[in-house]
Amino acid sequence: MTAAGIGKVYLVGAGPGDPELMTLKGKRCLEAADAILFDELANHELLELADAGAELIYVGKQPGKHCADQREIEALLIEQARRGKTVVRLKGGDPFVFGRGGEEALALSAAGIPFEVVPGISAALAVPAYAGIPVTHRGCAASFAVVTGHNVSDSAVNWSGLVHTIDTLVILMGLSNLAAIMIRLQESGCEAERPVALIQSGTGPRQTIVTGTVGTIAGLALAVNLKSPVTIVVGVVVRLAEQLDWFHTTSNPTVGDPNLASGLPHVVSCLSRAWL
Amino acid sequence: MTAAGIGKVYLVGAGPGDPELMTLKGKRCLEAADAILFDELANHELLELADAGAELIYVGKQPGKHCADQREIEALLIEQARRGKTVVRLKGGDPFVFGRGGEEALALSAAGIPFEVVPGISAALAVPAYAGIPVTHRGCAASFAVVTGHNVSDSAVNWSGLVHTIDTLVILMGLSNLAAIMIRLQESGCEAERPVALIQSGTGPRQTIVTGTVGTIAGLALAVNLKSPVTIVVGVVVRLAEQLDWFHTTSNPTVGDPNLASGLPHVVSCLSRAWL
Numbered sequence: 001m002t003a004a005g006i007g008k009v010y011l012v013g014a015g016p017g018d019p020e021l022m023t024l025k026g027k028r029c030l031e032a033a034d035a036i037l038f039d040e041l042a043n044h045e046l047l048e049l050a051d052a053g054a055e056l057i058y059v060g061k062q063p064g065k066h067c068a069d070q071r072e073i074e075a076l077l078i079e080q081a082r083r084g085k086t087v088v089r090l091k092g093g094d095p096f097v098f099g100r101g102g103e104e105a106l107a108l109s110a111a112g113i114p115f116e117v118v119p120g121i122s123a124a125l126a127v128p129a130y131a132g133i134p135v136t137h138r139g140c141a142a143s144f145a146v147v148t149g150h151n152v153s154d155s156a157v158n159w160s161g162l163v164h165t166i167d168t169l170v171i172l173m174g175l176s177n178l179a180a181i182m183i184r185l186q187e188s189g190c191e192a193e194r195p196v197a198l199i200q201s202g203t204g205p206r207q208t209i210v211t212g213t214v215g216t217i218a219g220l221a222l223a224v225n226l227k228s229p230v231t232i233v234v235g236v237v238v239r240l241a242e243q244l245d246w247f248h249t250t251s252n253p254t255v256g257d258p259n260l261a262s263g264l265p266h267v268v269s270c271l272s273r274a275w276l
Numbered sequence: 277m278t279a280a281g282i283g284k285v286y287l288v289g290a291g292p293g294d295p296e297l298m299t300l301k302g303k304r305c306l307e308a309a310d311a312i313l314f315d316e317l318a319n320h321e322l323l324e325l326a327d328a329g330a331e332l333i334y335v336g337k338q339p340g341k342h343c344a345d346q347r348e349i350e351a352l353l354i355e356q357a358r359r360g361k362t363v364v365r366l367k368g369g370d371p372f373v374f375g376r377g378g379e380e381a382l383a384l385s386a387a388g389i390p391f392e393v394v395p396g397i398s399a400a401l402a403v404p405a406y407a408g409i410p411v412t413h414r415g416c417a418a419s420f421a422v423v424t425g426h427n428v429s430d431s432a433v434n435w436s437g438l439v440h441t442i443d444t445l446v447i448l449m450g451l452s453n454l455a456a457i458m459i460r461l462q463e464s465g466c467e468a469e470r471p472v473a474l475i476q477s478g479t480g481p482r483q484t485i486v487t488g489t490v491g492t493i494a495g496l497a498l499a500v501n502l503k504s505p506v507t508i509v510v511g512v513v514v515r516l517a518e519q520l521d522w523f524h525t526t527s528n529p530t531v532g533d534p535n536l537a538s539g540l541p542h543v544v545s546c547l548s549r550a551w552l
Contacts, residue, residue: 165437
């Protein structure tokens with residue numbers, strides 16, 4: 001509690017799933033919190049770090065409505081802090097990567113509530129890494145972009161521009177629109193052969209990888225019945241997964257597209273920048 | 277040591293500077309390591325986590341040459357692991373974000389050395405966050421891209437495409453080419469008024485922020501004599517820093533461009549997507 005009797009809010013990134021990807025700072029905040037607001041996007045194992053006296057407040061999906069209203073969450077953060085509490089808002093991934101952390105921070109700022117942002121490991125980078133896919137790689141990927149696939153027709157994402165501008169494209173929340181996204185990419189001039197990986201439940205014990213191409217991946221995803229959350233990676237770096245799949249175990253199956261493995265040049269050709 | 281007498285290599289991201297942004301998994305690896313290969317890109321405070329008996333091997337800049345040769349580092353990782361050691365390769369930021377971690381992982385894979393990748397908090401996301409800049413923000417930034425500014429004329433980065441495709445552009449290692457990059461962006465159709473932030477020594481005690489526009493920032497950077505490492509953020513989200521600069525203290529000065537503060541619309545107009 002500050003001298004004025006007002007608490008402080010920590011917007012803490014929980015990381016992509018593996019609870020060991022929490023930061024030391026995030027752990028310290030969870031241990032010190034009087035109240036923790038959480039939803040299903042953060043690994044609930046992390047709540048075990050909380051003090052026994054801490055209040056755990058679920059603000060995720062509610063029966064009858066999609067989820068707790070964003071404005072209600074902001075009001076709750078402010079109310080808790082005004083009671084003098086140290087409050088953690090635990091968010092999946094990183095608070096500022098499609099996490100609405102910016103909105104919560106603006107609300108806190110407007111209300112005069114002190115806050116800190118504790119970055120988390122973003123699924124956009126770590127989920128590919130756990131699948132053996134570096135989002136950048138010398139000689140074949142000098143840029144990456146991250147977008148959501150939540151709404152394909154949403155003009156906020158320039159799909160056409162991405163095809164011609166970005167080496168590695170990471171799409172979050174895109175599984176339900178997968179076929180439409182792949183069509184959109186091809187209509188924009190993307191080669192049907194550009195490699196694609198789908199990573200389900202990335203960084204967790206049930207991580208599953210499906211590899212294919214822009215032309216084949218939608219069919220493959222249907223065949224293996226993937227479920228959200230899925231991280232989509234489009235780009236030649238996907239081919240590196242064949243050699244770098246360090247997390248692969250019998251409990252973490254990789255479903256390979258035989259066309260990708262045999263019909264396409266080996267990953268060494270990555271260096272030729274064939275798809276860039 | 278494995279049954280076969282071969283050790284294991286952990287490619288560990290050290291995060292962007294603040295040592296508390298290390299992950300729990302990275303800390304565990306550092307504590308367990310027999311050998312740690314490090315350079316000046318990772319915060320050396322983290323080496324204090326190492327066991328007293330661990331060998332600390334510096335592989336950074338050497339007198340007379342730019343830095344230890346990448347192939348030499350890979351050979352050293354392999355050699356140490358073949359001696360049965362648990363080896364940590366500590367890398368600034370995230371190993372797979374312009375960290376050459378992919379090359380090291382490929383070398384290990386080819387040599388048959390078991391390895392794991394431990395993602396780190398990337399400066400590309402966390403440095404803006406510590407400056408109060410969310411790389412995404414509902415209504416004004418639905419995409420972000422990360423590139424290096426190491427070589428402007430390098431055709432590997434499609435500067436022109438980025439201007440028209442991406443809402444938030446994060447440029448790492450671009451300070452020495454700042455003026456050339458800003459000219460290139462304007463030649464590609466970027467408005468001179470698009471907001472830019474330069475963040476020096478991000479997440480550390482000497483973090484300094486300079487805000488301006490694509491048209492003014494190069495001159496401002498010269499005036500305040502910024503030094504590397506500097507993270508460059510281009511996009512309307514930069515305006516949010518005015519309200520969200522939570523890390524700002526007297527020891528973390530923010531150098532504002534008066535033109536940005538007064539001459540441009542307030543951050544609320546962010547929602548109008550005026551620059552997108």
